[in-house]
Amino acid sequence: MTRRGWTWRTWLLACLAGMAFAAQAEQMSLREYGQADGLDNLAARALAQDRAGFLWVGTENGLYRFDGERFERIGAEQGLIEVNALAADAAGRVWVGTTDGLFVLQKGALRRVDREGRPITVFFPQGLAAAGAGRLWVIDGDGRLLVVSSPDDGEHWRVSDGPGAAQAPLRQLESVLATGDDELWLGCGEALCRLHAGQLEVWDAGRGVPRQRWSRLLRSREGALWARSSSGIVQLPAGAERFVERGDAQFVEDPVANYPLLEDAQQRILTAVPQALLRWDGRSWQRFGNDAGLPLGGKLRAMLADREGGVWLGQLGAGVLQWRGYGLWENWSVADGLPRSTVWSIRRSAAPGGQRLHVATGGGLAVFDAAARRFVAAAPDTPAMREVSSLEQDGAGGLWAGTRGGKLLRFSNAAGPQPASVESLDQAPSIYRVQRDRDAELWIASEEGVYRWRTEVAGSRPQLADPMAKGMFVDMCRAPDGTLWFAGEPGIARLAGGRWQPARLLEPGRAGRESAIGCLRDGSVVAASADQRLRRLVSQGDAIVATDITPPLLRGRSVLELLEDRRGWLWANTDAGVGVWNGRVWRLLDQRNGLVWNDTSSGALYEDTDGTIWIGTSRGASHLVAPDALFADGTRDATILSVRSNGVSLPTDRRLRLPWSRGALEIGLAVPAYRDRNGLALEYRLAGFDDQWTVAPHTDVRLTGLPAGSYRFEARAADLERGSRSASVALDFEIEPAWWATRTFYAACAALALGLAWAWSWWRTRALVRAEQRLQALVRERTRELEASQEQLREQATKDALTGAWNRRAILEILEREVGRTRRERRSLTLVLADIDHFKRINDSHGHPAGDAVLREFVARLAGEVRPYDAIGRYGGEEFVLVLPGLGADLGDDHARLGRIHAAIAASPMQAGDTTVAVTCSFGAIGLQPSDQIGAEAMIAAADAALYRAKRGGRDRIEYAQRPFDAAT
Numbered sequence: 018m019t020r021r022g023w024t025w026r027t028w029l030l031a032c033l034a035g036m037a038f039a040a041q042a043e044q045m046s047l048r049e050y051g052q053a054d055g056l057d058n059l060a061a062r063a064l065a066q067d068r069a070g071f072l073w074v075g076t077e078n079g080l081y082r083f084d085g086e087r088f089e090r091i092g093a094e095q096g097l098i099e100v101n102a103l104a105a106d107a108a109g110r111v112w113v114g115t116t117d118g119l120f121v122l123q124k125g126a127l128r129r130v131d132r133e134g135r136p137i138t139v140f141f142p143q144g145l146a147a148a149g150a151g152r153l154w155v156i157d158g159d160g161r162l163l164v165v166s167s168p169d170d171g172e173h174w175r176v177s178d179g180p181g182a183a184q185a186p187l188r189q190l191e192s193v194l195a196t197g198d199d200e201l202w203l204g205c206g207e208a209l210c211r212l213h214a215g216q217l218e219v220w221d222a223g224r225g226v227p228r229q230r231w232s233r234l235l236r237s238r239e240g241a242l243w244a245r246s247s248s249g250i251v252q253l254p255a256g257a258e259r260f261v262e263r264g265d266a267q268f269v270e271d272p273v274a275n276y277p278l279l280e281d282a283q284q285r286i287l288t289a290v291p292q293a294l295l296r297w298d299g300r301s302w303q304r305f306g307n308d309a310g311l312p313l314g315g316k317l318r319a320m321l322a323d324r325e326g327g328v329w330l331g332q333l334g335a336g337v338l339q340w341r342g343y344g345l346w347e348n349w350s351v352a353d354g355l356p357r358s359t360v361w362s363i364r365r366s367a368a369p370g371g372q373r374l375h376v377a378t379g380g381g382l383a384v385f386d387a388a389a390r391r392f393v394a395a396a397p398d399t400p401a402m403r404e405v406s407s408l409e410q411d412g413a414g415g416l417w418a419g420t421r422g423g424k425l426l427r428f429s430n431a432a433g434p435q436p437a438s439v440e441s442l443d444q445a446p447s448i449y450r451v452q453r454d455r456d457a458e459l460w461i462a463s464e465e466g467v468y469r470w471r472t473e474v475a476g477s478r479p480q481l482a483d484p485m486a487k488g489m490f491v492d493m494c495r496a497p498d499g500t501l502w503f504a505g506e507p508g509i510a511r512l513a514g515g516r517w518q519p520a521r522l523l524e525p526g527r528a529g530r531e532s533a534i535g536c537l538r539d540g541s542v543v544a545a546s547a548d549q550r551l552r553r554l555v556s557q558g559d560a561i562v563a564t565d566i567t568p569p570l571l572r573g574r575s576v577l578e579l580l581e582d583r584r585g586w587l588w589a590n591t592d593a594g595v596g597v598w599n600g601r602v603w604r605l606l607d608q609r610n611g612l613v614w615n616d617t618s619s620g621a622l623y624e625d626t627d628g629t630i631w632i633g634t635s636r637g638a639s640h641l642v643a644p645d646a647l648f649a650d651g652t653r654d655a656t657i658l659s660v661r662s663n664g665v666s667l668p669t670d671r672r673l674r675l676p677w678s679r680g681a682l683e684i685g686l687a688v689p690a691y692r693d694r695n696g697l698a699l700e701y702r703l704a705g706f707d708d709q710w711t712v713a714p715h716t717d718v719r720l721t722g723l724p725a726g727s728y729r730f731e732a733r734a735a736d737l738e739r740g741s742r743s744a745s746v747a748l749d750f751e752i753e754p755a756w757w758a759t760r761t762f763y764a765a766c767a768a769l770a771l772g773l774a775w776a777w778s779w780w781r782t783r784a785l786v787r788a789e790q791r792l793q794a795l796v797r798e799r800t801r802e803l804e805a806s807q808e809q810l811r812e813q814a815t816k817d818a819l820t821g822a823w824n825r826r827a828i829l830e831i832l833e834r835e836v837g838r839t840r841r842e843r844r845s846l847t848l849v850l851a852d853i854d855h856f857k858r859i860n861d862s863h864g865h866p867a868g869d870a871v872l873r874e875f876v877a878r879l880a881g882e883v884r885p886y887d888a889i890g891r892y893g894g895e896e897f898v899l900v901l902p903g904l905g906a907d908l909g910d911d912h913a914r915l916g917r918i919h920a921a922i923a924a925s926p927m928q929a930g931d932t933t934v935a936v937t938c939s940f941g942a943i944g945l946q947p948s949d950q951i952g953a954e955a956m957i958a959a960a961d962a963a964l965y966r967a968k969r970g971g972r973d974r975i976e977y978a979q980r981p982f983d984a985a986t
Contacts, residue, residue: 042303044348045310055088061331064321065103070689075100084687106147114139132176143192194234204231225260282326289317342611350637354392356380360633363623364408377405419448462490483517494536504531535579545576577619590617653690673750696738828890845905850960856895867929939967943978
């Protein structure tokens with residue numbers, strides 16, 4: 018089999034495989050909200066948006082409100098737990114249907130609505146339908162239709178049976194949809210029912226409704242009615258008299274499921290099946306499953322289209338999912354047919370009869386199948402055709418493709434997937450850009466230099482553009498006057514008027530290269546450099562004048578590709594998103610906006626024929642289908658969510674009068690908006706006190722130290738990227754004067770002055786008494802000083818002047834005292850006689866000052882090891898006495914204690930003048946028990962004998978007095 022025949026078979030198989038997955042759709046950019054965001058329960062069952070814009074989530078364990086930053090649980094103190102249905106009415110109220118009853122949240126308060134004192138249970142997900150501002154349709158736990166209404170704007174609620182409640186079809190209801198003031202659609206038994214002006218119509222199999230239980234209903238904006246059951250979906254087109262089946266093989270029987278219905282801002286219908294979301298495009302269902310980014314696990318139980326066009330999903334076990342960039346972005350990855358995730362270039366071929374979109378990836382070339390809405394391989398997977406880095410139209414309906422392997426591939430419109438020609442670039446392992454000039458000559462920017470090729474000349478090959486065109490060039494562009502600009506490691510080079518102008522660095526001596534270049538319609542050029550700067554270049558003869566135009570938004574980011582679109586907007590691919598400038602302000606687009614991945618690619622910015630923008634990244638391609646919406650008025654309103662003073666919640670809808678306090682007045686703010694929150698900020702001010710607007714660091718503003726007076730707190734939402742501000746919301750409050758600024762306080766001050774006058778007279782009579790008291794105090798002070806002096810003399814008489822230890826007389830008195838206490842209190846006593854080994858050598862070798870230093874350090878180390886009530890005394894020379902009450906030298910644990918004290922001496926050398934000396938010591942120890950009949954002198958003698966044995970035994974050891982011993986020892 019020929020290579021060409023094998024290639025065509027491979028191409029056919031790839032096309033068939035693409036057709037098999039025609040129901041697949043692009044990637045979902047999902048933001049998952051869960052417990053870290055305040056949503057403690059992840060079994061999301063119901064979603065709603067109120068008039069103020071807040072999102073409400075009903076879960077298996079509670080109701081939550083989302084303000085764009087965090088979820089907050091509402092109604093826990095009222096016992097609101099298992100939420101099954103939600104509805105928001107035109108008056109701003111939120112209705113909550115739970116297993117335990119029906120609740121309404123209005124004016125910040127949550128209360129239960131009963132029928133004759135009994136709770137109204139709500140089990141069905143579409144069991145609530147708001148009709149206008151003062152009426153609610155409810156299907157209760159028994160499947161009956163109720164109507165809840167108020168004659169006084171919600172102060173009181175009346176509950177009554179719905180119309181036709183006695184008729185048999187209306188006794189087994191499962192869903193309700195209010196499509197007008199006098200029209201209801203209901204899922205009734207195994208049919209659909211229509212109540213119009215009190216008249217009941219049953220729509221069953223005779224009118225295209227299969228015998229199933231219809232749990233979800235939807236009226237689209239074009240007037241069609243949709244109904245969803247556990248295994249199917251039907252549509253009643255506007256003006257039709259019969260329902261039409263709209264399901265396909267993906268709609269399988271799932272008796273325990275209750276899948277939602279939703280219409281998005283583009284009038285497409287969304288629903289769900291096991292492990293996937295489906296979207297109706299008017300002809301077929303697009304499938305979004307796990308390969309499109311939908312988390313595996315629980316069923317999709319709720320959907321919501323917010324007022325900004327965003328889509329929210331409630332998934333059992335996964336919490337709430339926000340589909341970022343919905344309606345604005347489409348994302349594609351290897352799951353959608355791309356050969357590799359890294360996208361390097363995007364172009365349409367100018368083929369007669371239809372232009373096809375091609376994408377160059379790290380795994381070869383792919384083409385977009387618009388019918389199947391996925392990519393298919395456009396070339397065989399061979400080494401020569403991988404790592405396609407650049408695409409360019411060839412002028413004949415085909416494409417030129419440059420590869421990182423130094424190959425130039427030409428794909429003819431008529432040749433199929435196999436390239437019509439393959440050309441290798443001499444000594445150029447990587448091609449970065451290919452571009453045709455106005456004369457149809459092909460220019461190639463490569464790792465080894467800039468090449469040119471007159472492709473229409475038979476037998477010609479690419480040639481180095483100029484002897485000075487060597488070096489790595491990574492980008493090029495063509496100016497309106499035909500000048501070709503090149504950027505790379507050598508700097509910026511030009512070909513103007515057929516003359517090559519050598520490359521030059523924009524800043525001589527600066528390390529790095531020029532990384533991207535873009536030609537603008539006004540004749541100027543924008544260049545990006547490795548130093549993360551953006552510069553505008555203007556030609557002045559042979560000179561280039563560069564002006565730094567780096568916006569703050571792009572500082573610290575590497576710009577990889579530049580493009581000016583037909584609107585005059587400048588686009589910049591970076592390593593952390595895409596920057597776009599509309600001539601007035603910059604915006605940065607990233608995953609938070611819907612971009613498939615923040616790490617965008619060089620060469621992968623393309624304006625499509627319809628003005629939409631394609632962006633290549635290292636994880637797929639993004640298609641911005643509505644670029645004009647980027648700079649549309651994005652003003653969102655701020656809301657005062659809460660007010661607290663000293664921990665007490667206060668109303669937000671009236672003027673407040675507050676007592677003065679040292680505590681803070683806390684005002685909670687929110688901006689209930691959910692798309693493009695990147696540049697969103699809150700600003701506030703105290704009008705009349707500080708008229709300057711301040712950006713709030715977070716949504717809770719704390720006002721402290723305000724003096725008494727009247728204030729007006731104002732807050733507004735600021736879109737810092739678009740430069741727009743919302744109208745401000747205000748809270749008026751008054752702070753009462755502090756207690757010391759009241760009339761009562763002034764009266765008290767007057768009374769105090771009179772009291773002080775009387776006190777002055779009384780004080781004069783007491784002056785002599787106070788003088789006498791001062792004299793007595795002076796005498797007592799002098800007495801204390803004499804006593805302190807006597808104590809100092811006593812200490813000098815009992816302490817060793819050199820070491821600070823007790824002297825011999827004092828330590829012997831302490832020993833006598835402790836011996837007596839041992840017998841009285843029946844406890845043990847240990848006496849240690851310690852001697853520094855070879856102390857004379859220290860004096861002889863290092864001098865007496867060094868010996869004195871050793872004695873002081875010796876005592877210091879002993880003191881560091883003994884207890885506060887132990888005593889250390891200098892017995893004479895280098896001998897010391899340790900008196901250790903409660904310690905028995907005959908016991909094993911106490912032996913260890915003495916061992917630690919002994920080891921501390923030799924633990925490290927001691928400082929002796931300018932040198933250090935290794936010092937050891939010998940211990941002679943005796944333990945006295947209450948039954949021993951010996952005195953202090955005998956203990957000294959016994960310890961001395963033990964010390965003598967320690968010295969004879971080699972020193973640096975402990976010897977214990979040998980029993981038995983008595984007074985004769």
